[in-house]
Each structure stands twice: as C-alpha cells, then as structure tokens.
Amino acid sequence: MATTVTLQACPDYDPTRVGAAVRRALEDLPETATLLQPGRRVMLKPNILKPRRPEEAPVCTHPQVLRAVAELCYEAGCALLVADQPAYALGGQREQIFARAGYTEACRGLPVEFALATGAGYREFPVPRALRVQTAQLTRLLDEVDLVLNLPKLKTHVQTALTGAVKNTFGLVAPRQRMDIHFLSYEGLSEAIVDTFAAYRPQLSLMDAVVAMEGAGPSNGAARATGWIAASADAVALDAVAGRLAGFGPGEILTTVAATRAGHGQGDLAEIQILGEESEALGVRLRRARPAPRYPPRALGKLLRGLIYRRPHVAREKCTGCGACRTACPAQCIDLESVAVIDRRRCLECFCCMEACPEEAISAEQSWLARKL
Numbered sequence: 001m002a003t004t005v006t007l008q009a010c011p012d013y014d015p016t017r018v019g020a021a022v023r024r025a026l027e028d029l030p031e032t033a034t035l036l037q038p039g040r041r042v043m044l045k046p047n048i049l050k051p052r053r054p055e056e057a058p059v060c061t062h063p064q065v066l067r068a069v070a071e072l073c074y075e076a077g078c079a080l081l082v083a084d085q086p087a088y089a090l091g092g093q094r095e096q097i098f099a100r101a102g103y104t105e106a107c108r109g110l111p112v113e114f115a116l117a118t119g120a121g122y123r124e125f126p127v128p129r130a131l132r133v134q135t136a137q138l139t140r141l142l143d144e145v146d147l148v149l150n151l152p153k154l155k156t157h158v159q160t161a162l163t164g165a166v167k168n169t170f171g172l173v174a175p176r177q178r179m180d181i182h183f184l185s186y187e188g189l190s191e192a193i194v195d196t197f198a199a200y201r202p203q204l205s206l207m208d209a210v211v212a213m214e215g216a217g218p219s220n221g222a223a224r225a226t227g228w229i230a231a232s233a234d235a236v237a238l239d240a241v242a243g244r245l246a247g248f249g250p251g252e253i254l255t256t257v258a259a260t261r262a263g264h265g266q267g268d269l270a271e272i273q274i275l276g277e278e279s280e281a282l283g284v285r286l287r288r289a290r291p292a293p294r295y296p297p298r299a300l301g302k303l304l305r306g307l308i309y310r311r312p313h314v315a316r317e318k319c320t321g322c323g324a325c326r327t328a329c330p331a332q333c334i335d336l337e338s339v340a341v342i343d344r345r346r347c348l349e350c351f352c353c354m355e356a357c358p359e360e361a362i363s364a365e366q367s368w369l370a371r372k373l
C-alpha cells in the first residue's frame, strides 16, 4: 500500500482557515483515528529552534497551527504535552520560551502542559539499523507519552538543505549529543540526525508551510509565503513531498535519502499517494541556503568545543554529597568523592544533574563565546 501524505492549501494564518486545513490534513490520514484515542497522552513537538514570534521571523512552528492541532487532539479526548528544547536553554526559562513563541497565549483555554526536553532528563534509546550513532540520548519525556505528533516548520537549512519532519525530532536529543553530531560532515550530520530520528519515530507529523523560511535558514532566513499544510504518519514521506514542493530535486535532501536507505520511511515520490490538493499548484521554489563553510577539521572542532560551552559546575561549599545528581546523570560521569565531581569529557551538558540537585549546588557555567552567541 502506498504511503499517504495529505496536502491542504492554507493561504494565511487566519485561525478559521488554519483550523480547517489542519483538520482536513489530519482527518484524511488513515492512521489518525486509530492514534488519537481518548485517554492517550500526546506530545506535540513544534520547532522552537529559537523562540521568536511569527511577526519577528518564521523560525518557529506558527502558534495557530499548534492551537489547531491541540484543539483536534483535545476533542479526541487526548491529554496534551507541548515539548521542545531550543538550543542553549535551560529548564528555568520554560515560561519565557513558550510565551515568546506565542504558544502560551495560543493555547489559552486548553488543558495543555508545557515542558522543556532537558527538564525530564535523557536516557539512551537504541538505534535500529544505525548509520552513524548506535544510541541516541533522547528526552525521558518520551516515556511519559503514548505518542508524538511532530509539528515541523518548512525552512531551508545551511547544513542539511531543508529542515522538515525528520530534522524536527532532533530537538528531543541531549544538547551534548546534538553538538557532537553537528561537528560531522554534512553527510555525516544528516545520517546521524536520521539515527536519532529512528530511535523514536513520531507516529504523526504535520508540517507548517503556510509561511516558510528561505535563504539562510533555519534561523536567519527570510519569510516566503508557500501556502500549504501537509501531514503524514511517515515523516520521511512528508519531507519528500515538502522537498519537491520547495523545488528540491530527488536526492538533494540528504536526511530523506539516508532515512529511505535505512528503511525508516518512504522517500520515493512514486510510492507516495498525495491526498487533498493538487501538488503542482502549490509548489513554490525556495531560495537555497548558501552552505556554511564545510565542516571544521577535527582539530578545529575540538578547539570550538573548548571555546563554546555551557556546562554544569558544582559549588563545593553547597554540595552535601547526597548523590542525587549521580543517579540522574545519563552519562554516568559523576563521581562522589567528598562532593560531586563531574568528568567533563563524558558530560552531555544535559543539565539533568542541575534539575536533580536538592541543594542548588549545580549551576550552568557558560563560556564567554557561548554568551556572545
């Protein structure tokens, strides 16, 4: 049976039009009714790379799209958790992040919980048919939900050409592993992203491409009206369709190529059935991101890692040696001497230890360059 992607025209973020397009896109999928069942807890995973209001820049999934999906899940009787992890943000900034992205206001009146992936800590998930990494360090929030409804934003990307449904799940990966993966070549980066995606594949994905980002994405590009919303139970197929609508040729989106090769979804357009609108009418060629300089040589990567960091620091005078941080640490890199001692070489910079410490003895130590960035 062909993989299904649903496609709906949506010219702007008018709440009524977004609501109707989201409803049709999800309800036309054969899997939705089975997945959205009363009593299930659903994680809505938007893209909050950097919390920005839509009027500032099209960086994040639009709040109206999140609202429309949350309403539909709520009507189906599901409990709702909205979760993501912007780069370099800690648990204490949770309220500001979701408010700044417009999500708190958009979800007003709905029983929605908000969480940062870092707040729950991380654990290892094995990667099936691994291409680059054997285990993914993913948020423990995944253990607390029945399914994930992935809400990517269509954007060009300086390293992976396009960021869509597969790449959006990267926000659930521990910050240290994300950073390590970013030091790979473009091909290696795409394959490693696919690995972390494969460790927990979202059950449904719905893409916000009403206004996309073109040029220097995923955070510094320009807004471009594209006018559509699409959904699928297969994130790889959704990216394949999005790539074609955005004017990319087959084989240009490396995450789609790698995910198809590893058997994590269908990237062959000939095997994808598009329901809804005629896709030819909705195609808008996005201006490509100029590729960032090729990946830094290994030595430079090491140097950058030494210069850009945000890592846990133990205040010896506050530490009681209780061991709560050691228990919480997914990398098992904390030893207890008279106080907690962190092995920085193995630290994932996930800050689970900081969350766990009852004495507030652990804080985030940030390098000068990280603060500037």
Ligand code: SF4
Pocket: 312, 328, 329, 330, 331, 332, 333, 334, 342, 346, 347, 348, 349, 350, 351, 352, 353, 354
């Ligand atoms: S030491 Fe803290 S920040 Fe580092 S991996 Fe362990 S829990 Fe995470």
Ligand code: SF4
Pocket: 314, 318, 319, 320, 321, 322, 323, 324, 325, 326, 339, 340, 356, 357, 358, 359, 360, 361, 362
């Ligand atoms: S949890 Fe806090 S107080 Fe307990 S050992 Fe770790 S740093 Fe020390």
